[in-house]
Amino acid sequence: MIKVMSFIIPVIAIGVFVLTFVLMFSPKARGKMMSKQVKATKYMVDESKGDIESISTNMADATKGGIETTVRAIKKGFTEDEGIFCKHCGSKIAKDSKFCSNCGKEL
Numbered sequence: 001m002i003k004v005m006s007f008i009i010p011v012i013a014i015g016v017f018v019l020t021f022v023l024m025f026s027p028k029a030r031g032k033m034m035s036k037q038v039k040a041t042k043y044m045v046d047e048s049k050g051d052i053e054s055i056s057t058n059m060a061d062a063t064k065g066g067i068e069t070t071v072r073a074i075k076k077g078f079t080e081d082e083g084i085f086c087k088h089c090g091s092k093i094a095k096d097s098k099f100c101s102n103c104g105k106e107l
């Protein structure tokens with residue numbers, strides 16, 4: 001058993017060393033490794049595509065609702081904040097007023 005171990009460990013060490021060496025100095029080998037990783041990632045993505053799609057659909061729905069609420073709030077804010085500025089004194093007055101509430105001049 002010890003004999004086997006003392007044989008395997010150097011082999012693994014050399015193997016790792018060689019692999020590191022090859023990866024460091026051979027872009028081709030690195031590219032191969034990378035493409036394998038990319039393929040694995042692709043596979044994973046394909047496998048989880050359905051989940052991702054359902055998640056993104058749910059998220060889109062949630063976002064849509066949020067946006068609608070925000071737009072409504074903004075619209076409301078604008079309409080409530082609607083007003084005009086007096087052309088004589090520049091103070092902000094109600095939209096439909098015929099006379100300025102500050103200086104009393106006609107608009």
Ligand SMILES: [Zn+2]
Pocket residue numbers: 086087088089090091100101102103104105
């Ligand atoms: Zn005024």
